[in-house]
Amino acid sequence: MAVNPPGAPTLNGDLLTIHRLLQSPTQLERRLRTLKDMKFVADRILKQKYRTRGGSLLYEVSEGITTTRPIQAVSPGSTYPYATTQDGQAALAAVQDWGQASRLTDAAIKRRVRGGDELDRVLRKLLNTILIKVDSLAISAVASAVNRTLDATTNGGAWNGTNPNILRGLEMAKASVTDLDQGFNPDTVLLSTEMYAFMVSDDRVTNARRRETTDNPIYDGEIEIIDDLIVVKAPAARLPTADVWVFDSTQLGGMADEDEVDPGYVVTEMGVQVQNERIARANSWDIWARRPTVPVVVEPQAGVRIINARS
Structure with missing residues (x-):
């Protein structure tokens, strides 16, 4: 009997690799970490981290940093006068489970030109969808709370x-x-990509920057810090107006993420939880992602909105 030559290469090996990856939460978490361009604006403007249980967060708004009475001289032998600390206004925020699912079929893994990258494509789209929603929620919370102009x-x-x-x-x-005089130290400026374009191309700004260096925006198109403010830009569609916000990101507020993780979920550094399930009868995998969170602004006075920045 003649010995037949080896068969032509197939994608079965790639299919097996994807299946192993999907069956391993650790491997799936590593895959998510490679998507480094998935950056949430929400966590850059609301930097504090609040952990909730039971689906809600009780917090105080505009808590004073001083007592209710001025300090005074105390005579020898006298007792110090009592003063109460200033409490903020109580508020309650409910955590919402923001997410959605997508189905990845075996046929897509085997037959599409992306092959083993098909999982990355699905994860990227799920994360993009969550990013846009959570960012919009956080920006809206900041825009509505910061009312000084x-x-x-x-x-x-x-x-x-x-x-x-x-x-x-x-x-x-x-x-x-x-x-x-409330202990605020503005460190961040939030603006649209359009307003960023005006800023980065302004003659006074460009002339004040070092010329013979590769971190000049003429080379890389980026200004990460201006006037000691970290620059955070977002697409204009996510901002309610063309205004510019300057604020103390360490005091303004934070994202309240539910810290109770249900079984089977992989949690990324971005707070997104991902899980998958094999649907054997459908020859496919269901992959879903979520972020149980709510944006919270605790110090509205820590920021100011620059209006009429765009004429």
Whole structure:
């Protein structure tokens, strides 16, 4: 009997690799960590981490940093006068389970040109969907809570005007927060990609930066810090207005994630929980992702909104 030559290469090996990956929570978690471009704006503007149990969070808004009476001199032998601390207004936030599922078929793994990358494509789309939703929730919470405003017209001019002074406007915004004397230290500026374009191309900004260096935006298109403020930009569609927000991200608030993880879920560093299930009769896998969270703003006075920055 003649010995037949080996058969042509097939994708069975790739299929087996994907199945093993899907059956291993550890491998799935490593796969998620490779998607480094999945960055949540929400966790950059609301940096505090609140852990909830029972699906809700009780917190205080605008808690004072001083007592209710001024300090006074105490005579020898006298007792110190009592004063009460200032409590904030009580508020309650309910955690919502934001997520969705997608089905990955064996046929898609075997027959599509992406092959073993098909899982990455599905995970990326699930994470993108969650990213957009959670970001929108966090930005809306900040925009509705931070009601103090600074008019750019009289503080540096409109950013898209003929002769803007963006640095002055940012400094005035920082000063308006710091001068409240509540211990706030503005460290972040939130703006749309359009407003970022005005800022990064402004002559006064570009002339003030070092020229002979590769971190100049003329080379990489990025300004990560301006006027000691971390720059956080978001697509205009996620922002309610074309305004610019300057705030103390360490005091403004945080994301309240439910810390009770149900069995079978893999938790990523971004707070997203992922799980999968083999649907044998359908020759496929169900993959779903979620983030049980709610954005919480505890110190609305820690920020200010620059209005009329775009004329």
